[in-house]
Amino acid sequence: MSAGDSPQVETVQAGPSPPAWRELVLIFCLAVATIGSAPILHLADPILAIAVEVLVGIAIVVVVPTYAPAVAIFVLFFQNLFVSILSPLVPLPSDLDFIKGYNFLVCSVMWLATFGLYVLGQRNQSAEVNQIMRWGVITLAVVSLYFAVGFSQNGQPAAVYLRNIVLPLFLFQLSLLTAATYEVRITPFLVTVAVVLISCGYVEFAFRDFWLAITNGYTFWGFDELKATHSGVWEAEMRATGNVPVDLKDRFRFDFLNTPLLEGFGLSKMLRIHGPNMHPISFAYGIGFLALFLFSVGRPLLALAALPLLVLCSVKGALIVMVFVTAAWISTRLLGAVVTLLLGFLGLIAFAILAIRVGLQIGDYHVIGLMGGLNGFLEKPFGRGLGVGGNLSDSYFSIDWGAAQAAGTIDGAVESAIGVLLYQMGIAAFVPLGFYFAVALKAWRLYASSGYLTQGLAGFGVMVVLLNGLFQEEALFAPLALGLMLSLAGLVIGSHARMQSVAREDAEFEHLTRYQPAT
Known part of the structure; x- marks a missing residue:
């Protein structure tokens, strides 16, 4: 896979860095051109669109490699905005679904090009980076094996789950190898993205009709309605919730945090905001991530401006991330990193147990789906293959949720990423989960020694x-949830590896210059 574990690492220089504002302009222009052109090219000729996006992805990695992580993040946040604006030109729902896949294509090509250069010795190959990459490749191999098993049974769902599982890994390795080799200045980019996203969120909240008009939202969501009607999603949702939407805005109305636990507090239904990526859960995770990042880099006022949007998205998971990470920061300052990590583990375990217990009592669909996944894991501990079970399975639309709530489980796994992974991959699910957890521990150890909030x-x-x-x-399968966090983890771990390599080279150079031959 690599050229070995030699500690002698040559740090590649990407050339003199332009001023921050000029670099920002270049990144945004490149990112907009990359993903904004995809729908137009696809409407002209899908083969041409694929070829151009592949070439652009390769060119970014070869010519401006330090921009690759930023471009990946941009296309994940904003692709659907371009798709929505151009949706009146799209003839069929199937075309719209295909066009939505170009962000995965671009990210995958940039990862593949970066990985190829790493194998050829053109990226940091220190022992630390090599070890992380080996485990990443093993994880990818295991997932690919279960994809092959699942594809033979149910091809399209298997392909979708493969994409959902490997994209966070691609983002991590892309960021890791890039930051380990070059100096990546990601902070100005993420701050600018945060400003744009916060602005979009408030415009959508305050001027919903205007937002839907300028983004051609009615057309975009109209395709989604057709797909949901034909697939049976709407019927399943109406049976499960009892809600019958009359117009588009009705589809956006949800109980606050989508839980019956708050019904006694008089919180009425609210209009969720979806953001430029047209998905409330993904947008909430993205906004939550950016708010925390802004706090970590000394932009507290901008971070505070993002917090109301989290409430308006009405997504429990993103709020939980905010609460736990903030508590961990505070606890580390007061109690130290080791105590905080132990207390954090206990807190996460206690929260999981409480959530499962309460979820079973109130008949929460996510907990019921998790129980189905655990039961399926016990029945077949070696799994069934990707795409067998989960929200994309045919059986999802025929679930009798009333009976499932009474039983506390279902036959299959839905609404729970870990439940679905256990059901589909069995014991092998602990390979990707374990890898991600190991990455988290690595980043945390860096924090324990440095105190850097990021x-x-x-x-x-x-x-x-x-x-x-x-x-x-969505927590594990939406790119703006796990994918963003792993991308940041790759950047901080890679940057640390690069700095260690530079320090080692400087020390060796200083040692050589001090050497005086005997006379």
């Missing part, structure tokens, strides 16, 4: 998102 966010943030995976499919 490293603490990467470490504990991944842990909390993994916890959320018990009760939410």
